[in-house]
Amino acid sequence: MTVVRVTVPLFLPKALDYALEEGAQGVLNRFVEVPVGKKKVHGLVTELPESSPFDKLKTATLLDAPAVSAQTSQFYHWVARYTLSYPGESLRAALPGGYVPEPVVPDTGYLPTGKMPEKMTDTRKKVLDTSAECGEALTQAELARRAGVSPAVVKGLAEQGCLRAVPILDAEPVLSPAQVPTLSAAQKAAADAVAAAMTGRTFTPFLLDGVTGSGKTEVYFDVLAEQLAQSDGQSLILVPEIALTPQWLDRFEKRFGFRPDVWHSSIADGARRKTWWRVLEGKARVVIGARSALFLPFADLRLVVVDEEHDSSYKQEEVFRYHGRDMAIVRARLANCPVVLASATPSLESWNNTAEGRYTLLHLPERHGDAQLPAVRMIDLRQSKTGADAYLSPTLLAAIEDRLAKGEQTLLFLNRRGYAPLLICRGCGHRFNCPSCDASLVVHGARLTCHHCGFTEHTPETCPSCDSPSLHAFGPGTRKVIQEVLQHFPHARAAVADRDSVQSDADMADIVTRMEQGALDILIGTQMIAKGHHFPNLTLVGVIDADMGLAHGDLRAAERTFQLLTQVAGRAGRAEKPGEVLLQTYNPEHPLFAALKTFDRDAFYALELKSRKGGGFPPFGRLTALILSGPREGEVITCGQHLARQFPQADGLRLLGPAPAPIARVRDKYRYRLLVRSSQPAHALVKHWLESTPVPKGVRIDIDVDPQSFY
Numbered sequence: 011m012t013v014v015r016v017t018v019p020l021f022l023p024k025a026l027d028y029a030l031e032e033g034a035q036g037v038l039n040r041f042v043e044v045p046v047g048k049k050k051v052h053g054l055v056t057e058l059p060e061s062s063p064f065d066k067l068k069t070a071t072l073l074d075a076p077a078v079s080a081q082t083s084q085f086y087h088w089v090a091r092y093t094l095s096y097p098g099e100s101l102r103a104a105l106p107g108g109y110v111p112e113p114v115v116p117d118t119g120y121l122p123t124g125k126m127p128e129k130m131t132d133t134r135k136k137v138l139d140t141s142a143e144c145g146e147a148l149t150q151a152e153l154a155r156r157a158g159v160s161p162a163v164v165k166g167l168a169e170q171g172c173l174r175a176v177p178i179l180d181a182e183p184v185l186s187p188a189q190v191p192t193l194s195a196a197q198k199a200a201a202d203a204v205a206a207a208m209t210g211r212t213f214t215p216f217l218l219d220g221v222t223g224s225g226k227t228e229v230y231f232d233v234l235a236e237q238l239a240q241s242d243g244q245s246l247i248l249v250p251e252i253a254l255t256p257q258w259l260d261r262f263e264k265r266f267g268f269r270p271d272v273w274h275s276s277i278a279d280g281a282r283r284k285t286w287w288r289v290l291e292g293k294a295r296v297v298i299g300a301r302s303a304l305f306l307p308f309a310d311l312r313l314v315v316v317d318e319e320h321d322s323s324y325k326q327e328e329v330f331r332y333h334g335r336d337m338a339i340v341r342a343r344l345a346n347c348p349v350v351l352a353s354a355t356p357s358l359e360s361w362n363n364t365a366e367g368r369y370t371l372l373h374l375p376e377r378h379g380d381a382q383l384p385a386v387r388m389i390d391l392r393q394s395k396t397g398a399d400a401y402l403s404p405t406l407l408a409a410i411e412d413r414l415a416k417g418e419q420t421l422l423f424l425n426r427r428g429y430a431p432l433l434i435c436r437g438c439g440h441r442f443n444c445p446s447c448d449a450s451l452v453v454h455g456a457r458l459t460c461h462h463c464g465f466t467e468h469t470p471e472t473c474p475s476c477d478s479p480s481l482h483a484f485g486p487g488t489r490k491v492i493q494e495v496l497q498h499f500p501h502a503r504a505a506v507a508d509r510d511s512v513q514s515d516a517d518m519a520d521i522v523t524r525m526e527q528g529a530l531d532i533l534i535g536t537q538m539i540a541k542g543h544h545f546p547n548l549t550l551v552g553v554i555d556a557d558m559g560l561a562h563g564d565l566r567a568a569e570r571t572f573q574l575l576t577q578v579a580g581r582a583g584r585a586e587k588p589g590e591v592l593l594q595t596y597n598p599e600h601p602l603f604a605a606l607k608t609f610d611r612d613a614f615y616a617l618e619l620k621s622r623k624g625g626g627f628p629p630f631g632r633l634t635a636l637i638l639s640g641p642r643e644g645e646v647i648t649c650g651q652h653l654a655r656q657f658p659q660a661d662g663l664r665l666l667g668p669a670p671a672p673i674a675r676v677r678d679k680y681r682y683r684l685l686v687r688s689s690q691p692a693h694a695l696v697k698h699w700l701e702s703t704p705v706p707k708g709v710r711i712d713i714d715v716d717p718q719s720f721y
C-alpha cells in the first residue's frame with residue numbers, strides 16, 4: 011500500500027492523503043479518483059509522503075491515463091503559489107469541469123475481409139465493391155450512403171464476417187506546407203535566433219517587435235515548421251480569444267497543410283475532450299488557444315508563442331486571477347524552451363524587460379511589401395464641433411464624403427469593448443441604475459443591462475419617476491453613429507460590427523466578405539474590428555472617441571489607449587492606396603497623440619516608463635490588490651482597517667487603503683480595496699499577513715496579484 015498526497019480541483023488549502031493499493035512506482039503525477047465527503051472527484055498525485063499524519067486513509071483509484079509531465083505538475087504548483095490561490099484552483103483550470111475528460115471513443119468503421127457472403131445479392135455486392143474501392147474504413151452509415159443501400163445491408167455483412175469492424179483513427183497531421191514565403195533578412199535572423207534556443211533546449215524569452223503587417227506571424231510560423239521537422243514535441247500558440255478566427259485557422263492550414271488543435275472556453279465538448287487527450291498523449295503537435303490552453307497537460311513542450319502579448323484579455327479577472335502572458339513565461343522556463351512574445355505595441359512590462367536585458371529583442375523594421383504607414387491627424391473637437399447629441403465632427407464628415415466620392419471605404423471606431431449608451435429621462439434627468447450595483451444600466455437593443463451583475467430588464471416606455479415618455483439613449487453607441495452616418499449620407503452602404511450585432515463566426519465572416527467585396531462603404535464597430543483584418547480598399551479610419559479610456563485614470567489608461575489606437579490605425583491603407591487616420595479628441599495635447607502622429611512609440615514608452623518609475627508602479631514595483639466584500643458595509647470597513655493595522659512594515663513596502671472600490675457595490679455586496687505596493691514580488695509576505703489576521707465570516711477577500719483592472 012502506498013500513501014499518496016492528492017491535489018483535488020476544489021477550493022481547499024491543501025492536498026489530501028489517500029491510500030493506494032499499488033506500489034509507489036510511476037504513481038507520481040498520475041490522475042486518480044478519490045472520495046471527498048460524499049463525492050468522488052478526480053485529482054493529481056502530487057506527492058508521495060513516507061507516511062501520513064492521518065490514520066484510516068480512504069482509498070484512491072488510479073485512472074487509466076498517462077502521468078502528466080513533471081514540468082506540467084510543477085507549473086500548476088507554481089501558478090497557485092504565485093497567485094496566492096489554492097493548489098486545486100490551477101488544477102481546475104487544467105480539468106474542464108473538474109474531471110479528467112471522458113476519452114473520445116473513435117467511430118467504428120468497416121473494412122472487407124475477403125470472405126464472400128453465403129448468398130450474394132446486388133446490394134451486398136455494391137457494399138463490398140464500394141468498400142474495396144475506397145480502401146479505408148468507413149462508418150456503417152457512410153458506407154451505406156456511398157453504396158446507395160440501407161445500413162442494414164452493411165450490418166448483415168459484418169455479422170457474416172465479410173466486413174470487419176475497426177476503429178477510425180484521425181489522420182495524424184502531415185506537414186505539407188503549401189505557401190512557404192521566403193523570409194526577409196530581418197525575419198530570418200529573428201526566426202533563427204528562436205530556433206537556436208529551441209534546438210539547444212534553453213529557456214529564452216524573446217520580444218518580437220514589429221508593426222502590424224511586418225511579418226511577425228511568418229517568423230513564428232517558420233520556427234514552428236522547424237519544430238515540427240525537428241522533434242515529436244509540442245508547440246503552444248496563445249492568441250487573444252477574439253483573434254482566434256476561422257481566417258486565422260485557414261491561414262495556418264494553408265501554411266502547414268493541417269489544422270492545429272484548438273482550445274478556448276467555448277469549444278464544443280467533443281473537441282474539448284479530444285484535444286485534451288491528444289495533448290496529454292503528445293499527439294497534438296500544435297495547440298492554438300486562449301489563455302486557458304496554458305494549463306493543458308503538455309507532454310513535451312518545445313515552443314511557446316504569445317501573440318499580441320500586450321492584450322489585456324490575457325489576464326483572467328474572475329476567481330483564479332492569473333496573467334496568461336506572465337504564466338506563459340513560467341511555462342516556458344519550466345519546459346526549457348523559448349517563448350516568443352509578439353506585438354506591435356508591447357506591454358511596458360515586456361518593453362522594460364527587454365531594456366533591462368531579461369528578454370531578447372527581435373525587431374522587424376518595416377511592413378512587408380510596399381504598404382506605407384497611414385497619415386495620422388487629430389481633430390480637435392473644441393474647434394471642429396459636432397452638433398448637439400451628435401458624434402461626427404465636420405472634419406470627419408468631410409473626409410467620409412471624400413472617400414464615398416472616390417469609392418473607397420471608411421472604418422469608424424468606437425473605443426471600448428461593448429460600449430453602449432446610458433438611458434436618461436429628458437423630462438427630469440432620471441438615470442436608470444442597477445438595483446444591486448453602484449452602476450448605470452446600459453442600452454442593449456430593447457433591454458437595459460448591468461455590466462457588473464448581468465441584471466437585465468425591458469426598456470420602459472415612460473420614466474418611472476416623472477412619467478415622461480421622452481427617454482433618451484445618451485452616449486455614442488454604434489447605433490447612434492450609424493443613424494448619424496445615414497442622416498448625412500443616405501445612400502452610403504453602412505453596417506455595424508459590435509457584440510450585439512455580431513454573435514457568431516458566421517456573422518463576422520459575413521461582414522468581412524462584404525468589406526472585401528466592396529459591398530460596404532462604411533463599417534462602424536468596436537474593439538472586435540480593431541485587429542487582424544485586411545481590407546485593401548479601406549483608406550480612412552475615424553476614431554469617434556479617442557479620449558475614451560484616458561479619463562479612467564487607471565495606471566495603464568494611456569498605455570492601453572495608445573496600443574488600441576495604434577492597432578486601429580493599422581487598419582488604414584494596408585495596400586497600395588495611402589491611408590488616413592483621424593482621431594477625434596478634446597485632448598490633442600496629450601503626449602500619446604503626438605506619439606501616434608509621428609509613430610514615435612519609443613518616445614511615448616520612455617515617457618510612460620519615467621512616470622511609472624517615479625511612482626514606484628509596475629513594471630518597477632509590484633502591486634497586489636485585495637478586494638474585500640460583504641453584505642454589511644461596517645464589517646467590511648472594520649476588517650479592512652484591521653488588516654491595515656496588521657500590515658508588516660518593511661523597506662520598499664507600502665499599503666494603500668482601505669478605500670471604497672470605484673464600483674463600491676456589486677450584487678448587493680459592499681466592496682473595499684487594499685493595494686500592496688512592493689519593490690519585490692510579495693506573495694510570501696501577503697500570504698503570511700493574511701494567514702495571521704483573522705477575517706470575519708461576513709467578509710470575503712479576493713486577491714489579485716499584478717492587477718490589471720482596478721474597478
Ligand code: ADP
Binds near residue numbers: 192
Ligand atoms: P504580422 O504578424 O506582423 O502582422 P504577418 O506575418 O501577418 O505580419 O504578415 C503580413 C502579410 O505579409 C501577410 O499576408 C504575410 O503572408 C505577408 N508576408 C510576411 N512576410 C512575408 C514574406 N517573407 N514573404 C511573403 N509574404 C510575407
Ligand code: ZN
Binds near residue numbers: 435436440475477478
Ligand atoms: Zn423623468
Ligand code: ZN
Binds near residue numbers: 444445447463
Ligand atoms: Zn448590477
